[in-house]
Amino acid sequence: MQLSTASNAISPARKAFRSNVLIEGWGLYVEELMTELGHLDDPETRLLRLKDLLWRAARVIVDVGLCTGEMSFEQAVAFLVDGPKLERPNAVAECRRYTLNPLQPSSYALGRAAILDLRERAAHAGLSRREFHDRLLGTGSLPPALAAAEAGL
Helix, strand or coil, X not given: CHHHHHCCCCCHHHHHCCCXXXXXXXXXXXXXXXHHCCCCCCHHHHHHHHXXXXXXXXXXXXXXXXXXXXXXXXXXXXXXXXXXXXXXXXXXXXXXXXXXXXXXXXXXXXXXXXXXXXXXXXXXXXXCHHHHHHHHHHCCXXXXXXXXXXXXX
């Protein structure tokens, strides 16, 4: 939905520019929204969603650790196996992906947090969730700080 809405932007630059923080954050935010609205109430589903949240938070630590050299590849793999309990082959594959596309893995958790913050600001300003979603999605795929300025949040 977010990408589809962004592709309808009038500006060619807006159509072409994509912030992973907003795009991936939106996907993770929608999982949270669906839970809040009662669509993911099954206890097993909620547990899996919480496990995935842990994994996405661990991504930030591993991503930064690998980028800064504070964490070796093997330490990163072990962190994903010990923390969010990824199977070792999956943890190895994830760490390979992180080294090929630095900072993208962090975009899920960071984007979700930014969108939740913007939603809270919108609520304090008296906007309904619908108004907030319409304004945010109407900005395209801008980074959350720019989207906030564009949407008047």
